[in-house]
Amino acid sequence: MEVENEEIIRRFLLGKMSQEERFEFEERFVAEADLYDQITAVEDELIEKYVRGWMLPEERAEFETVFLMTKKRRDRVEFARTFINQVTGIVSDTVEGNAPKRAYFAAIRHWLSIPKVALAGGMAILVAIVGVWLFSRLFAPNQPEVAFQPDNGAESTPATMKPTEPVISASPANTIKTPEPPANVETKQVPTATKTPAPTPTPAIEQPVRNPVLALFAGNLRSGGSNSVLRLSSNAKAATFLLNLPTTDHSTYAAIVTDADGNTIAQFNKLKASKGRVRIVVGANQLKQGDYMIRLDGSNVSGERESVADFQFRVMQ
Amino acid sequence: MDKGFDALLETLDTDRDRAANMYLRLRERIERFFEWRNCEDAEELADIVFDRTAKKIADGEAIKSVEAYCVSVAKFVLLEDRRNAFRKEELDENCSNADSGIELNPDAEDLAALQLQCLDSCLGELEMDDRVLLVGYFDTDQQTMISKRKRLAASLGITLNSLRIRVHRLKSKVGICTKKCCEDA
Numbered sequence: 001m002e003v004e005n006e007e008i009i010r011r012f013l014l015g016k017m018s019q020e021e022r023f024e025f026e027e028r029f030v031a032e033a034d035l036y037d038q039i040t041a042v043e044d045e046l047i048e049k050y051v052r053g054w055m056l057p058e059e060r061a062e063f064e065t066v067f068l069m070t071k072k073r074r075d076r077v078e079f080a081r082t083f084i085n086q087v088t089g090i091v092s093d094t095v096e097g098n099a100p101k102r103a104y105f106a107a108i109r110h111w112l113s114i115p116k117v118a119l120a121g122g123m124a125i126l127v128a129i130v131g132v133w134l135f136s137r138l139f140a141p142n143q144p145e146v147a148f149q150p151d152n153g154a155e156s157t158p159a160t161m162k163p164t165e166p167v168i169s170a171s172p173a174n175t176i177k178t179p180e181p182p183a184n185v186e187t188k189q190v191p192t193a194t195k196t197p198a199p200t201p202t203p204a205i206e207q208p209v210r211n212p213v214l215a216l217f218a219g220n221l222r223s224g225g226s227n228s229v230l231r232l233s234s235n236a237k238a239a240t241f242l243l244n245l246p247t248t249d250h251s252t253y254a255a256i257v258t259d260a261d262g263n264t265i266a267q268f269n270k271l272k273a274s275k276g277r278v279r280i281v282v283g284a285n286q287l288k289q290g291d292y293m294i295r296l297d298g299s300n301v302s303g304e305r306e307s308v309a310d311f312q313f314r315v316m317q
Numbered sequence: 318m319d320k321g322f323d324a325l326l327e328t329l330d331t332d333r334d335r336a337a338n339m340y341l342r343l344r345e346r347i348e349r350f351f352e353w354r355n356c357e358d359a360e361e362l363a364d365i366v367f368d369r370t371a372k373k374i375a376d377g378e379a380i381k382s383v384e385a386y387c388v389s390v391a392k393f394v395l396l397e398d399r400r401n402a403f404r405k406e407e408l409d410e411n412c413s414n415a416d417s418g419i420e421l422n423p424d425a426e427d428l429a430a431l432q433l434q435c436l437d438s439c440l441g442e443l444e445m446d447d448r449v450l451l452v453g454y455f456d457t458d459q460q461t462m463i464s465k466r467k468r469l470a471a472s473l474g475i476t477l478n479s480l481r482i483r484v485h486r487l488k489s490k491v492g493i494c495t496k497k498c499c500e501d502a
Contacts, residue, residue, distance in 0.1 A: 013353070023392065026353075030346045030388040040349075041481035044488065054459040069355045079432075079492055086436055088455045238430040240437075266427075270501060274441060281434040283427050 009042040015066045051081040215242040218309030228313045236284040243278045250298025253278050260291045287315045321371030350391050366390045435498030439491045447487055454484050
């Protein structure tokens with residue numbers, strides 16, 4: 001495959017070609033799938049540079065003026081921002097070179113935990129994560145957790161928690177020496193809800209957005225009498241709840257989040273369980289300080305809806 | 318199935334499956350042709366291109382290269398679209414209630430949360446190798462991006478260009494899955 005000069009592709013993408021040159025180039029990429037693939041790859045890289053703040057101010061201005069003209073492309077850029085942040089856990093507006101390593105590892109740990117993985121693959125990844133964790137521990141110690149683990153977590157750790165689930169934020173060392181029960185809270189960094197085009201930055205360090213993740217178990221209150229607590233920082237955009245299922249007999253689930261007064265805050269339908277739990281994401285703007293309940297229903301084999309479990313949590317800001 | 322569309326597939330390849338695959342890939346390129354020309358409704362314009370091409374083929378026109386023919390039609394459709402947009406702008410100038418262009422979406426945060434949830438789920442459906450590849454690809458900073466990606470490509474026995482394309486396809490796959498998930502929710 002002949003590799004097209006990247007500069008030519010950039011000129012095309014940024015509208016710098018003459019009409020004639022552009023028509024010729026368009027004829028080529030419609031006819032040549034390989035060239036089209038190259039253009040999309042270069043476009044991806046341009047978008048990546050933009051969302052990660054790697055463009056010079058004039059490049060950025062040009063990109064915003066020329067490239068972000070259509071809604072579809074703005075959506076593409078927004079998706080890329082979310083995608084890259086989700087994969088790396090690195091917040092887009094973090095100053096170059098200062099990407100928070102702790103968040104990155106947390107993100108990998110979280111992300112690699114989602115799927116249906118073969119046992120062998122899972123073990124290999126676990127070994128890699130432990131290695132990475134030890135490395136990060138050596139070079140980036142004492143990084144603060146964002147989400148909050150309530151008191152008396154030890155006594156209340158549910159028996160249903162699978163030991164291999166990397167949601168657990170207990171350290172590998174602890175897991176080996178003193179098998180402390182896992183905390184039910186993990187942190188992850190997810191993208192800011194910054195709309196494209198993002199504001200032209202001055203290179204100042206911004207507080208990364210920390211969107212907490214809270215694992216909940218049926219059975220409501222923890223043994224110490226306190227609710228599971230979700231600490232919501234002021235700049236959080238969303239909170240993820242991992243609803244651990246007492247049974248996995250249902251094809252789909254529906255969740256309703258209500259506040260202490262019984263008002264519905266959010267509702268989710270057609271949820272699928274993965275690894276014995278259902279995941280929902282609630283916008284931070286809907287969560288004020290106070291107590292909440294999540295009612296989870298499931299559809300049984302006959303398609304009838306039945307109650308599966310209730311989960312309680314408290315939001316602290 | 319529409320006779321014209323059938324004929325279009327037949328012209329692309331006599332093997333039905335291969336033809337369908339070729340059509341989808343060609344359609345994607347035509348849509349991007351319009352998108353890169355700043356057309357908001359690229360999908361609808363691509364529909365017009367394929368409708369016209371299919372009709373020509375059904376009418377017995379001998380087309381050597383469907384790709385070349387489609388891009389020629391696309392140019393005409395683009396010009397027509399530009400003319401229509403120009404006329405619409407003229408009309409809008411006389412209409413005080415014309416669309417202000419401001420995107421109002423009171424549920425933006427909810428949508429963002431849903432998209433995040435779907436994205437998470439779709440990433441989880443990727444094969445482990447693909448996930449590791451994505452993490453390796455994006456785990457970089459501006460200074461080391463090229464060198465790290467070259468090393469990653471070399472470790473996979475492919476060129477940097479092929480690596481980028483592979484990542485693009487994975488991203489597209491996750492994007493399609495996320496979109497579908499959001500629509501189904």
